[in-house]
Amino acid sequence: MFKFLKTDPAKKAKKYVEKALIEIEEGFPQYASIEFEKAARLFLQEEQIDFAVKYFREAAYTALESNDHSRCAEMKIAAAECLFMEGRYDEGGGLYSESSDHLHRDRKPRNSNRALGIAILGYLGARNFETATNILRKAEKRLGELSGKIDPIYELAKLCVSILCDAADISKAIFEKAARSAKPSVPEQPLVEFVVSSVRLALDTEVRLSWAGPEQQEVPVKSPIELELQFHCPTEVRIVDHRVSLSNSVILKKEPEFTTNPSKNESWLIEFSPVLSGTGIIGPYTVTLEGEKVLVHKHSNKIEFLIARAPSDLDLKVSPERVSCALGDEAIIEVNLKNIGDGPADNILIKTILSEGLEISLGNEEKAINFLGSGETIHFQIFVRAISQGEQLVTINTTDGRTRQEVVKTVMVRVG
Numbered sequence: 001m002f003k004f005l006k007t008d009p010a011k012k013a014k015k016y017v018e019k020a021l022i023e024i025e026e027g028f029p030q031y032a033s034i035e036f037e038k039a040a041r042l043f044l045q046e047e048q049i050d051f052a053v054k055y056f057r058e059a060a061y062t063a064l065e066s067n068d069h070s071r072c073a074e075m076k077i078a079a080a081e082c083l084f085m086e087g088r089y090d091e092g093g094g095l096y097s098e099s100s101d102h103l104h105r106d107r108k109p110r111n112s113n114r115a116l117g118i119a120i121l122g123y124l125g126a127r128n129f130e131t132a133t134n135i136l137r138k139a140e141k142r143l144g145e146l147s148g149k150i151d152p153i154y155e156l157a158k159l160c161v162s163i164l165c166d167a168a169d170i171s172k173a174i175f176e177k178a179a180r181s182a183k184p185s186v187p188e189q190p191l192v193e194f195v196v197s198s199v200r201l202a203l204d205t206e207v208r209l210s211w212a213g214p215e216q217q218e219v220p221v222k223s224p225i226e227l228e229l230q231f232h233c234p235t236e237v238r239i240v241d242h243r244v245s246l247s248n249s250v251i252l253k254k255e256p257e258f259t260t261n262p263s264k265n266e267s268w269l270i271e272f273s274p275v276l277s278g279t280g281i282i283g284p285y286t287v288t289l290e291g292e293k294v295l296v297h298k299h300s301n302k303i304e305f306l307i308a309r310a311p312s313d314l315d316l317k318v319s320p321e322r323v324s325c326a327l328g329d330e331a332i333i334e335v336n337l338k339n340i341g342d343g344p345a346d347n348i349l350i351k352t353i354l355s356e357g358l359e360i361s362l363g364n365e366e367k368a369i370n371f372l373g374s375g376e377t378i379h380f381q382i383f384v385r386a387i388s389q390g391e392q393l394v395t396i397n398t399t400d401g402r403t404r405q406e407v408v409k410t411v412m413v414r415v416g
Helices: 009-025 029-045 049-065 069-085 089-105 109-125 129-145 152-164 172-181 189-204
Strands: 206-211 218-220 225-246 250-254 263-274 278-291 294-299 303-308 314-319 322-325 330-339 345-354 358-362 366-372 377-386 390-399 406-415
Touching (some): 009 029, 009 049, 029 049, 029 069, 049 069, 069 089, 069 189, 089 129, 109 152, 152 172, 152 294, 225 250, 314 390, 314 406, 330 345, 377 390, 377 406
Parallel strands (some): 218 303
Antiparallel strands (some): 206 225, 250 263, 330 377, 390 406
């Protein structure tokens, strides 16, 4: 008996594994599951976490072969708790999510709801915010089956996602009440405390976008915009991830140069360029702030403004500038109108003003152009007939309907 008590736990665990394999060969997966669990707990006792996880998972898979979803979920949760002990929150969260599916299938909605809550917290602790949000959406679809039996752990996880991922305006009192109501197990405690402390800091952290200079309600298209990104946190943190949301009318020209030194306050200049007229939106700017045992995922405010269309610039050329013709003859004047501005010209009105000795021989004295894009050119001819001798004038007046820019050119016609 004394010799048995001194048996090496690792060797004893291996015997349980061998026995489990025999049970599988003989077609008794339910008994194999029990032997795998015994081996896993011995490895856990010896702090051989990877082996413990491996055989808890084997216990889960063999339980599933005998269609025991509740036991499968129990074993996966045991494996996840081992992973949590090593801070492997992402892997542990995945196992809790799988456990929730098994419990849901076995018609244990409240236990399933709690497992999903821990899964969400695991992904938050692993900085996997997108997956945490997706798991929450999955959980929301199942809430109708719970009939008010929502677990406090899930309520806490939901608030954490709202604050860290959705920038929801949640009061500290509501969050603290949820944190007090949640009752994690001993292996889950470090994860829950880590996420809760991070959310508390997120509530006290400010990330703000502001104009680097006077606030502007309207900016010209293609004109650089400088904004200042600032953060303030009660403890020293550094930015480990960031992204900014932009409307289609704005592009990022110069990103901030984040340093790796932890700080409680920091600011950076960011340059943007509006490329399309209309409404421009910059933000929210999302940053992930990391410090000692702290993770803060925070959203800034949004900056909205109008983007004015780029101005047009009409360039008018006529040729020849002087022309001679006999009485009763026609003179032809070539006209080239080009938009050399960055923006389009709209509703251009071209008037031909003649002195008393001339008349239009073909066409009209006014011409309208609905649109002339940047860099585009239009070419046309003006035909005039001399009806009186002497030096006559042809004045071409061009007006941009949007900017009211007016360009005038004059041609002298000598009638002899």
